[in-house]
Amino acid sequence: MQHKIGSQQRPLHIAIIGSGPSGFYAAEGLFRQQEFHVEVDMFDRLPTPYGLVRAGVAPDHQLIKSVTKIYERIALRPEFRFWGNVELGKHVTKAEMLERFDAVIYAVGAQVDRGLGIPGVNFLGSYSATEFIGWYNGHPDYENMKFDFSAKKVAVIGMGNVAIDIARILSKTPEELSVTDIPDHVLDQLHRSQIEDIYLFARRGPMQVAFTPPEAKELTELEITVPVVDPAELKLEYFSEKILEKSQERRVMQLLEFLDTISKNDPASKPRRIHFCFRRSPQEIYGNKGVVCGLKIAQNELFEDESGALKSRETDVLEELDVQLVFRCIGYKVDPLPDVPFDAARGTIANIGGRVVDVDSQKPCPQEYVTGWAKRGPTGVIGTNKPDAQETVGFLLKDNRNREAEAKHQSQEEIVTELLQARQVPFVPFEEWKILDQLELAEGERKQKPREKVTTVEEMLRIIQEKKAEESYSEP
Ligand SMILES: Cc1cc2nc3c(=O)[nH]c(=O)nc-3n(C[C@H](O)[C@H](O)[C@H](O)COP(=O)(O)OP(=O)(O)OC[C@H]3O[C@@H](n4cnc5c(N)ncnc54)[C@H](O)[C@@H]3O)c2cc1C
Structure with missing residues:
Protein backbone atom coordinates (compact mmCIF):
# COMPACT_ATOMS: atom_id res chain seq x y z
CA MET A 1 0.00 0.00 0.00
CA VAL A 112 43.01 17.09 0.43
CA ASP A 113 45.70 19.80 0.42
CA ARG A 114 46.03 22.03 -2.59
CA GLY A 115 49.37 21.26 -4.20
CA LEU A 116 52.31 23.66 -4.11
CA GLY A 117 53.84 23.01 -7.51
CA ILE A 118 57.47 23.88 -6.82
CA PRO A 119 60.60 21.71 -7.01
CA GLY A 120 61.56 19.93 -3.79
CA VAL A 121 58.04 19.77 -2.41
CA ASN A 122 58.38 16.04 -1.72
CA PHE A 123 61.65 16.21 0.23
CA LEU A 124 61.57 14.77 3.73
CA GLY A 125 60.80 17.72 6.00
CA SER A 126 58.20 19.27 3.66
CA TYR A 127 54.67 18.54 4.90
CA SER A 128 51.13 19.55 4.08
CA ALA A 129 48.93 21.20 6.70
CA THR A 130 46.65 18.14 6.56
CA GLU A 131 49.50 15.83 7.58
CA PHE A 132 50.78 17.92 10.47
CA ILE A 133 47.38 18.99 11.79
CA GLY A 134 45.97 15.46 11.40
CA TRP A 135 48.97 14.12 13.34
CA TYR A 136 48.77 16.54 16.27
CA ASN A 137 44.99 16.05 16.41
CA GLY A 138 45.29 12.24 16.55
CA HIS A 139 43.69 11.49 13.14
CA PRO A 140 44.32 7.76 12.43
CA ASP A 141 45.48 8.48 8.83
CA TYR A 142 48.54 10.34 10.17
CA GLU A 143 49.38 8.35 13.27
CA ASN A 144 52.69 7.05 11.88
CA MET A 145 54.10 10.42 10.79
CA LYS A 146 57.49 11.50 12.15
CA PHE A 147 58.69 15.10 12.26
CA ASP A 148 62.24 16.17 13.00
CA PHE A 149 61.98 18.93 15.56
CA SER A 150 65.74 19.25 15.87
CA ALA A 151 65.13 21.87 13.14
CA LYS A 152 66.05 25.40 14.21
CA LYS A 153 64.27 27.25 11.39
CA VAL A 154 60.83 26.44 10.02
CA ALA A 155 58.89 27.91 7.09
CA VAL A 156 55.10 28.02 7.10
CA ILE A 157 53.79 28.80 3.61
CA GLY A 158 50.52 30.70 3.89
CA MET A 159 49.13 33.17 6.40
CA GLY A 160 45.53 32.14 7.06
CA ASN A 161 44.22 30.84 10.40
CA VAL A 162 45.45 27.32 9.61
CA ALA A 163 49.01 28.63 9.19
CA ILE A 164 48.64 30.61 12.42
CA ASP A 165 47.39 27.45 14.23
CA ILE A 166 50.51 25.59 13.10
CA ALA A 167 52.85 28.42 14.10
CA ARG A 168 51.17 28.65 17.52
CA ILE A 169 51.37 24.91 18.24
CA LEU A 170 55.06 24.98 17.24
CA SER A 171 55.59 27.95 19.57
CA LYS A 172 54.20 26.59 22.80
CA THR A 173 56.08 25.15 25.76
CA PRO A 174 55.36 21.63 27.09
CA GLU A 175 53.39 23.29 29.93
CA GLU A 176 51.28 25.34 27.52
CA LEU A 177 50.59 22.23 25.43
CA SER A 178 49.87 20.00 28.42
CA VAL A 179 46.34 21.43 28.78
CA THR A 180 45.40 20.42 25.21
CA ASP A 181 44.16 17.06 23.90
CA ILE A 182 47.28 16.52 21.77
CA PRO A 183 48.04 12.78 22.07
CA ASP A 184 50.92 11.87 24.37
CA HIS A 185 53.12 10.39 21.61
CA VAL A 186 52.83 13.69 19.71
CA LEU A 187 53.60 15.74 22.83
CA ASP A 188 56.73 13.60 23.37
CA GLN A 189 58.04 14.69 19.97
CA LEU A 190 56.98 18.34 20.31
CA HIS A 191 58.66 18.56 23.73
CA ARG A 192 62.00 17.83 22.10
CA SER A 193 61.61 20.84 19.78
CA GLN A 194 64.75 22.90 19.12
CA ILE A 195 62.86 25.42 16.98
CA GLU A 196 64.03 29.02 17.26
CA ASP A 197 62.53 30.77 14.23
CA ILE A 198 59.20 30.26 12.44
CA TYR A 199 58.75 32.21 9.19
CA LEU A 200 55.21 32.80 7.92
CA PHE A 201 54.98 33.73 4.24
CA ALA A 202 52.10 35.57 2.55
CA ARG A 203 51.88 36.16 -1.20
CA ARG A 204 50.33 39.58 -0.79
CA GLY A 205 50.62 42.42 1.72
CA PRO A 206 49.52 43.04 5.33
CA MET A 207 46.12 44.30 4.21
CA GLN A 208 45.26 41.10 2.36
CA VAL A 209 46.05 38.49 5.03
CA ALA A 210 43.30 36.03 5.87
CA PHE A 211 43.82 35.37 9.58
CA THR A 212 41.59 36.91 12.24
CA PRO A 213 42.28 39.24 15.20
CA PRO A 214 41.60 36.73 18.05
CA GLU A 215 44.18 34.35 16.54
CA ALA A 216 46.64 37.26 16.21
CA LYS A 217 46.14 38.27 19.83
CA GLU A 218 46.99 34.77 21.05
CA LEU A 219 50.44 35.12 19.51
CA THR A 220 51.17 38.03 21.84
CA GLU A 221 50.48 35.86 24.89
CA LEU A 222 52.98 33.06 24.28
CA GLU A 223 55.46 32.21 26.98
CA ILE A 224 58.68 31.67 25.06
CA THR A 225 57.78 33.03 21.61
CA VAL A 226 57.59 36.60 20.35
CA PRO A 227 55.87 37.59 17.08
CA VAL A 228 57.96 40.02 15.01
CA VAL A 229 57.79 41.87 11.73
CA ASP A 230 60.24 44.18 10.03
CA PRO A 231 58.55 47.64 9.92
CA ALA A 232 59.63 47.92 6.26
CA GLU A 233 57.32 44.98 5.46
CA LEU A 234 54.31 46.99 6.67
CA LYS A 235 54.67 49.87 4.24
CA LEU A 236 51.51 49.77 2.13
CA GLU A 237 51.82 50.24 -1.60
CA TYR A 238 49.65 52.68 -3.56
CA PHE A 239 46.78 50.25 -4.30
CA SER A 240 46.43 49.08 -0.69
CA GLU A 241 46.52 52.65 0.58
CA LYS A 242 43.71 53.46 -1.84
CA ILE A 243 41.61 50.54 -0.61
CA LEU A 244 42.29 51.40 3.01
CA GLU A 245 41.17 54.98 2.50
CA LYS A 246 37.81 53.80 1.17
CA SER A 247 37.09 50.87 3.48
CA GLN A 248 38.07 50.88 7.10
CA GLU A 249 37.11 47.21 7.58
CA ARG A 250 37.32 46.45 11.31
CA ARG A 251 39.17 43.13 10.95
CA VAL A 252 41.81 44.69 8.68
CA MET A 253 42.26 47.71 10.95
CA GLN A 254 42.74 45.42 13.96
CA LEU A 255 45.29 43.31 12.10
CA LEU A 256 47.22 46.37 10.93
CA GLU A 257 47.29 47.56 14.53
CA PHE A 258 48.53 44.13 15.67
CA LEU A 259 51.28 44.17 13.04
CA ASP A 260 52.28 47.71 13.96
CA THR A 261 52.53 46.70 17.63
CA ILE A 262 54.65 43.62 17.00
CA SER A 263 56.96 45.58 14.68
CA LYS A 264 58.23 47.19 17.89
CA ASN A 265 58.94 43.84 19.58
CA ASP A 266 62.52 42.94 20.37
CA PRO A 267 63.32 39.66 18.57
CA ALA A 268 65.84 38.81 21.29
CA SER A 269 63.25 39.19 24.07
CA LYS A 270 62.27 35.50 23.90
CA PRO A 271 64.08 32.37 22.69
CA ARG A 272 61.60 31.66 19.87
CA ARG A 273 60.26 34.01 17.19
CA ILE A 274 57.41 34.04 14.67
CA HIS A 275 58.40 36.22 11.68
CA PHE A 276 55.68 37.70 9.46
CA CYS A 277 56.98 37.96 5.88
CA PHE A 278 54.79 39.63 3.23
CA ARG A 279 54.82 39.72 -0.58
CA ARG A 280 56.78 36.48 -0.90
CA SER A 281 56.29 33.35 -3.03
CA PRO A 282 58.28 30.16 -2.47
CA GLN A 283 60.20 29.12 -5.60
CA GLU A 284 61.99 25.96 -4.60
CA ILE A 285 62.61 23.79 -1.57
CA TYR A 286 66.27 22.82 -1.40
CA GLY A 287 67.26 19.35 -0.27
CA ASN A 288 70.37 17.60 0.89
CA LYS A 289 70.20 13.83 0.28
CA GLY A 290 66.43 14.18 0.00
CA VAL A 291 66.01 16.14 3.24
CA VAL A 292 64.86 19.79 3.35
CA CYS A 293 67.74 22.21 3.93
CA GLY A 294 66.50 25.52 2.56
CA LEU A 295 63.95 27.57 0.70
CA LYS A 296 64.25 29.90 -2.29
CA ILE A 297 61.72 32.72 -2.15
CA ALA A 298 60.80 35.42 -4.67
CA GLN A 299 59.72 38.87 -3.59
CA ASN A 300 56.36 39.83 -5.09
CA GLU A 301 54.85 43.07 -6.23
CA LEU A 302 51.13 43.81 -6.12
CA PHE A 303 49.09 45.06 -9.06
CA GLU A 304 45.46 45.73 -9.88
CA ASP A 305 44.06 43.42 -12.58
CA GLU A 306 41.36 44.45 -15.11
CA SER A 307 38.60 43.56 -12.63
CA GLY A 308 40.16 45.80 -9.98
CA ALA A 309 41.30 42.85 -7.83
CA LEU A 310 44.67 43.16 -6.15
CA LYS A 311 46.97 40.35 -7.36
CA SER A 312 50.62 39.49 -6.72
CA ARG A 313 53.34 38.74 -9.26
CA GLU A 314 56.87 37.57 -8.67
CA THR A 315 59.81 39.92 -9.23
CA ASP A 316 63.32 38.70 -9.94
CA VAL A 317 64.47 39.62 -6.45
CA LEU A 318 65.24 36.28 -4.81
CA GLU A 319 66.09 35.32 -1.24
CA GLU A 320 67.32 32.12 0.37
CA LEU A 321 66.57 30.88 3.85
CA ASP A 322 68.19 27.86 5.52
CA VAL A 323 65.00 26.26 6.93
CA GLN A 324 64.92 22.56 7.85
CA LEU A 325 61.14 22.11 7.95
CA VAL A 326 58.43 23.41 5.61
CA PHE A 327 54.69 23.33 6.29
CA ARG A 328 52.47 24.06 3.30
CA CYS A 329 49.22 25.79 4.33
CA ILE A 330 47.81 27.05 1.06
CA GLY A 331 44.32 25.64 1.34
CA TYR A 332 42.33 22.47 0.90
CA LYS A 333 40.37 20.91 -1.92
CA PRO A 429 27.15 2.85 16.15
CA PHE A 430 26.89 5.98 18.28
CA GLU A 431 26.65 4.09 21.58
CA GLU A 432 29.93 2.33 20.75
CA TRP A 433 31.60 5.66 19.91
CA LYS A 434 30.40 6.78 23.36
CA ILE A 435 32.34 3.85 24.93
CA LEU A 436 35.46 5.22 23.26
CA ASP A 437 34.55 8.81 24.14
CA GLN A 438 34.14 7.92 27.84
CA LEU A 439 37.44 6.08 27.87
CA GLU A 440 39.30 8.96 26.19
CA LEU A 441 37.80 11.44 28.67
CA ALA A 442 38.63 9.24 31.68
CA GLU A 443 42.21 8.76 30.47
CA GLY A 444 42.43 12.53 29.92
CA GLU A 445 41.21 13.22 33.44
CA ARG A 446 43.82 10.84 34.84
CA LYS A 447 46.51 12.78 32.95
CA GLN A 448 44.98 16.20 33.72
CA LYS A 449 44.22 17.00 30.08
CA PRO A 450 40.86 17.33 28.25
CA ARG A 451 41.11 13.87 26.66
CA GLU A 452 43.66 11.28 25.58
CA LYS A 453 42.72 10.30 22.05
CA VAL A 454 42.95 6.80 20.67
CA THR A 455 44.74 7.29 17.36
CA THR A 456 44.41 4.05 15.39
CA VAL A 457 41.25 2.44 14.05
CA GLU A 458 42.46 -1.03 15.17
CA GLU A 459 42.89 0.18 18.75
CA MET A 460 39.48 1.91 18.68
CA LEU A 461 37.77 -1.27 17.51
CA ARG A 462 39.68 -3.43 20.01
CA ILE A 463 38.70 -1.17 22.93
CA ILE A 464 35.04 -1.19 21.92
CA GLN A 465 34.99 -5.00 21.52
CA GLU A 466 36.69 -5.54 24.89
CA LYS A 467 34.29 -3.22 26.68
CA LYS A 468 31.28 -4.88 25.04
CA ALA A 469 32.58 -8.33 25.96
CA GLU A 470 33.12 -7.17 29.55
CA GLU A 471 29.57 -5.79 29.73
CA SER A 472 27.95 -8.89 28.28
CA TYR A 473 29.96 -11.07 30.70
CA SER A 474 28.82 -9.04 33.69
CA GLU A 475 25.17 -9.07 32.64
CA PRO A 476 23.11 -11.51 34.74
C1 LIG B 1 42.95 23.06 10.40
C2 LIG B 1 41.57 23.66 10.51
C3 LIG B 1 41.22 24.37 11.64
C4 LIG B 1 39.95 24.94 11.73
N1 LIG B 1 39.64 25.65 12.84
C5 LIG B 1 38.43 26.22 12.95
C6 LIG B 1 38.10 26.97 14.12
O1 LIG B 1 38.92 27.13 15.03
N2 LIG B 1 36.85 27.51 14.20
C7 LIG B 1 35.93 27.36 13.19
O2 LIG B 1 34.80 27.86 13.31
N3 LIG B 1 36.22 26.65 12.07
C8 LIG B 1 37.44 26.08 11.93
N4 LIG B 1 37.75 25.37 10.80
C9 LIG B 1 36.72 25.23 9.74
C10 LIG B 1 35.73 24.07 10.05
O3 LIG B 1 36.45 22.98 10.53
C11 LIG B 1 34.93 23.71 8.79
O4 LIG B 1 34.09 24.82 8.47
C12 LIG B 1 34.04 22.49 8.96
O5 LIG B 1 34.70 21.42 9.58
C13 LIG B 1 33.51 21.99 7.59
O6 LIG B 1 32.57 21.01 7.86
P1 LIG B 1 32.23 19.81 6.87
O7 LIG B 1 31.19 19.03 7.55
O8 LIG B 1 31.93 20.35 5.52
O9 LIG B 1 33.59 18.96 6.70
P2 LIG B 1 34.43 18.10 7.75
O10 LIG B 1 34.45 18.71 9.08
O11 LIG B 1 35.75 17.87 7.07
O12 LIG B 1 33.67 16.70 7.85
C14 LIG B 1 33.67 15.77 6.79
C15 LIG B 1 33.47 14.37 7.34
O13 LIG B 1 33.23 13.47 6.25
C16 LIG B 1 33.92 12.26 6.47
N5 LIG B 1 34.12 11.62 5.16
C17 LIG B 1 34.90 12.06 4.16
N6 LIG B 1 34.82 11.24 3.10
C18 LIG B 1 33.97 10.25 3.44
C19 LIG B 1 33.48 9.08 2.75
N7 LIG B 1 33.85 8.79 1.50
N8 LIG B 1 32.63 8.25 3.41
C20 LIG B 1 32.25 8.53 4.69
N9 LIG B 1 32.68 9.63 5.38
C21 LIG B 1 33.53 10.48 4.76
C22 LIG B 1 35.18 12.68 7.19
O14 LIG B 1 35.78 11.60 7.91
C23 LIG B 1 34.67 13.80 8.09
O15 LIG B 1 34.26 13.29 9.34
C24 LIG B 1 39.02 24.79 10.68
C25 LIG B 1 39.38 24.06 9.53
C26 LIG B 1 40.64 23.50 9.46
C27 LIG B 1 41.03 22.73 8.22
Missing part, protein backbone atom coordinates in the same frame (compact mmCIF):
# COMPACT_ATOMS: atom_id res chain seq x y z
CA GLN A 2 1.24 3.48 -0.93
CA HIS A 3 1.86 6.13 1.72
CA LYS A 4 2.95 9.71 1.54
CA ILE A 5 6.75 9.89 1.97
CA GLY A 6 7.33 11.67 5.24
CA SER A 7 4.21 10.22 6.88
CA GLN A 8 4.38 8.20 10.11
CA GLN A 9 3.81 4.97 8.14
CA ARG A 10 6.53 5.79 5.63
CA PRO A 11 9.10 8.25 7.04
CA LEU A 12 11.50 10.13 4.79
CA HIS A 13 14.78 8.17 4.94
CA ILE A 14 17.92 10.27 4.54
CA ALA A 15 21.54 9.11 4.44
CA ILE A 16 24.13 11.74 5.37
CA ILE A 17 27.68 10.88 4.33
CA GLY A 18 30.12 12.57 6.73
CA SER A 19 29.69 13.54 10.37
CA GLY A 20 31.38 16.94 10.47
CA PRO A 21 29.54 20.20 11.23
CA SER A 22 27.73 20.33 7.87
CA GLY A 23 26.41 16.77 8.28
CA PHE A 24 25.09 17.51 11.76
CA TYR A 25 23.56 20.85 10.73
CA ALA A 26 21.80 19.04 7.87
CA ALA A 27 20.43 16.49 10.38
CA GLU A 28 19.36 19.32 12.68
CA GLY A 29 17.54 21.04 9.79
CA LEU A 30 15.76 17.81 8.92
CA PHE A 31 14.62 17.26 12.51
CA ARG A 32 13.62 20.86 13.11
CA GLN A 33 10.93 21.02 10.40
CA GLN A 34 7.42 19.82 11.26
CA GLU A 35 6.10 18.68 7.90
CA PHE A 36 7.86 15.32 7.44
CA HIS A 37 8.61 12.36 9.70
CA VAL A 38 12.31 11.93 9.03
CA GLU A 39 14.87 9.29 9.92
CA VAL A 40 18.56 10.06 9.44
CA ASP A 41 21.38 7.54 9.02
CA MET A 42 24.79 9.23 9.19
CA PHE A 43 27.91 7.45 7.89
CA ASP A 44 31.55 8.34 8.50
CA ARG A 45 34.73 6.69 7.27
CA LEU A 46 36.16 7.01 10.79
CA PRO A 47 34.79 5.27 13.89
CA THR A 48 34.71 8.73 15.53
CA PRO A 49 32.24 11.49 14.59
CA TYR A 50 32.60 15.29 14.21
CA GLY A 51 34.99 15.65 11.23
CA LEU A 52 37.37 18.60 11.48
CA VAL A 53 36.04 19.61 14.88
CA ARG A 54 37.88 16.59 16.25
CA ALA A 55 40.67 16.41 13.67
CA GLY A 56 41.25 19.98 12.43
CA VAL A 57 40.29 22.62 15.01
CA ALA A 58 43.39 23.38 17.08
CA PRO A 59 43.80 21.25 20.22
CA ASP A 60 44.39 24.40 22.31
CA HIS A 61 40.95 25.69 21.26
CA GLN A 62 38.86 23.37 23.41
CA LEU A 63 36.01 25.87 23.71
CA ILE A 64 35.46 25.71 19.95
CA LYS A 65 35.57 21.91 20.05
CA SER A 66 32.78 21.93 22.66
CA VAL A 67 30.30 22.55 19.80
CA THR A 68 30.20 18.72 19.67
CA LYS A 69 27.84 18.84 22.67
CA ILE A 70 25.19 20.27 20.33
CA TYR A 71 25.93 17.55 17.76
CA GLU A 72 25.68 14.86 20.43
CA ARG A 73 22.18 16.03 21.36
CA ILE A 74 21.18 15.57 17.71
CA ALA A 75 22.81 12.13 17.60
CA LEU A 76 20.88 10.95 20.65
CA ARG A 77 17.50 11.48 19.00
CA PRO A 78 15.63 8.21 18.40
CA GLU A 79 15.26 8.98 14.66
CA PHE A 80 19.05 9.21 14.24
CA ARG A 81 21.62 6.45 13.70
CA PHE A 82 25.40 6.76 13.34
CA TRP A 83 27.38 4.25 11.31
CA GLY A 84 31.07 4.94 12.00
CA ASN A 85 33.93 3.20 10.16
CA VAL A 86 31.89 3.05 6.93
CA GLU A 87 33.33 4.74 3.85
CA LEU A 88 31.30 5.63 0.79
CA GLY A 89 33.23 4.40 -2.22
CA LYS A 90 35.02 1.69 -0.24
CA HIS A 91 32.49 -0.24 1.85
CA VAL A 92 29.30 0.97 0.21
CA THR A 93 28.56 2.46 -3.20
CA LYS A 94 26.48 5.44 -4.15
CA ALA A 95 24.03 3.14 -6.00
CA GLU A 96 23.50 1.05 -2.84
CA MET A 97 22.76 4.18 -0.84
CA LEU A 98 20.33 5.57 -3.43
CA GLU A 99 18.53 2.22 -3.54
CA ARG A 100 17.98 2.19 0.23
CA PHE A 101 17.33 5.87 0.97
CA ASP A 102 15.00 8.53 -0.37
CA ALA A 103 17.92 10.94 -0.59
CA VAL A 104 21.64 11.09 0.14
CA ILE A 105 23.42 14.22 1.41
CA TYR A 106 27.18 14.31 0.82
CA ALA A 107 28.85 16.14 3.72
CA VAL A 108 32.35 14.81 3.13
CA GLY A 109 34.30 18.05 3.53
CA ALA A 110 37.49 18.94 1.66
CA GLN A 111 40.09 16.44 2.77
CA VAL A 334 37.50 18.48 -2.22
CA ASP A 335 38.35 14.87 -3.03
CA PRO A 336 35.89 13.71 -5.74
CA LEU A 337 33.61 10.80 -4.70
CA PRO A 338 33.26 7.81 -7.06
CA ASP A 339 30.35 8.30 -9.52
CA VAL A 340 29.36 11.66 -8.01
CA PRO A 341 29.47 14.64 -10.46
CA PHE A 342 32.47 16.86 -9.77
CA ASP A 343 32.83 20.47 -10.87
CA ALA A 344 36.56 20.70 -11.59
CA ALA A 345 36.43 24.46 -12.19
CA ARG A 346 34.92 25.21 -8.78
CA GLY A 347 36.67 22.27 -7.11
CA THR A 348 33.45 21.06 -5.45
CA ILE A 349 30.82 18.38 -5.92
CA ALA A 350 28.78 19.83 -8.85
CA ASN A 351 25.70 21.50 -7.35
CA ILE A 352 23.30 24.37 -7.49
CA GLY A 353 22.35 25.51 -4.00
CA GLY A 354 23.03 22.01 -2.64
CA ARG A 355 21.19 19.99 -5.31
CA VAL A 356 23.81 17.81 -7.01
CA VAL A 357 23.70 18.45 -10.76
CA ASP A 358 25.07 16.83 -13.89
CA VAL A 359 28.21 18.74 -14.89
CA ASP A 360 27.24 19.20 -18.55
CA SER A 361 23.48 19.63 -18.49
CA GLN A 362 23.33 21.27 -15.02
CA LYS A 363 20.16 19.20 -14.45
CA PRO A 364 19.59 17.99 -10.87
CA CYS A 365 20.59 14.37 -10.12
CA PRO A 366 17.52 12.94 -8.35
CA GLN A 367 18.03 12.03 -4.67
CA GLU A 368 21.55 13.55 -4.43
CA TYR A 369 22.43 16.59 -2.32
CA VAL A 370 25.58 18.15 -0.89
CA THR A 371 26.45 20.47 1.98
CA GLY A 372 29.44 22.08 3.75
CA TRP A 373 32.94 22.32 2.34
CA ALA A 374 32.13 19.70 -0.32
CA LYS A 375 29.38 22.03 -1.58
CA ARG A 376 30.97 25.49 -1.47
CA GLY A 377 34.70 24.73 -1.16
CA PRO A 378 36.93 24.98 1.91
CA THR A 379 35.87 28.36 3.23
CA GLY A 380 34.05 29.56 6.29
CA VAL A 381 33.96 28.71 9.95
CA ILE A 382 31.92 26.03 11.70
CA GLY A 383 28.85 28.31 11.94
CA THR A 384 28.91 29.01 8.18
CA ASN A 385 27.85 25.41 7.63
CA LYS A 386 24.51 25.93 9.34
CA PRO A 387 22.77 28.23 6.84
CA ASP A 388 24.54 26.27 4.10
CA ALA A 389 22.97 23.01 5.34
CA GLN A 390 19.58 24.68 5.75
CA GLU A 391 19.61 25.70 2.11
CA THR A 392 20.36 22.11 1.04
CA VAL A 393 17.70 20.66 3.35
CA GLY A 394 15.18 23.20 2.02
CA PHE A 395 15.64 21.91 -1.54
CA LEU A 396 15.59 18.28 -0.40
CA LEU A 397 12.25 18.72 1.38
CA LYS A 398 10.78 20.62 -1.54
CA ASP A 399 11.77 17.79 -3.92
CA ASN A 400 10.15 15.17 -1.69
CA ARG A 401 6.84 16.93 -1.15
CA ASN A 402 3.83 14.95 -2.43
CA ARG A 403 5.80 11.79 -3.20
CA GLU A 404 4.40 8.37 -2.33
CA ALA A 405 5.99 4.99 -1.67
CA GLU A 406 5.20 1.60 -0.18
CA ALA A 407 5.82 1.11 3.52
CA LYS A 408 9.07 -0.79 4.08
CA HIS A 409 8.94 -4.40 5.36
CA GLN A 410 12.09 -3.96 7.41
CA SER A 411 13.23 -1.12 9.63
CA GLN A 412 15.88 1.13 8.11
CA GLU A 413 18.27 -0.04 10.81
CA GLU A 414 17.81 -3.66 9.67
CA ILE A 415 18.26 -2.67 6.03
CA VAL A 416 21.58 -0.91 6.69
CA THR A 417 22.82 -3.58 9.12
CA GLU A 418 22.17 -6.26 6.51
CA LEU A 419 24.15 -4.36 3.88
CA LEU A 420 27.12 -3.71 6.17
CA GLN A 421 27.18 -7.24 7.56
CA ALA A 422 27.25 -8.61 4.01
CA ARG A 423 30.38 -6.45 3.46
CA GLN A 424 31.84 -7.55 6.81
CA VAL A 425 32.36 -3.93 7.82
CA PRO A 426 32.93 -3.59 11.59
CA PHE A 427 30.66 -0.55 11.86
CA VAL A 428 30.57 1.58 14.98
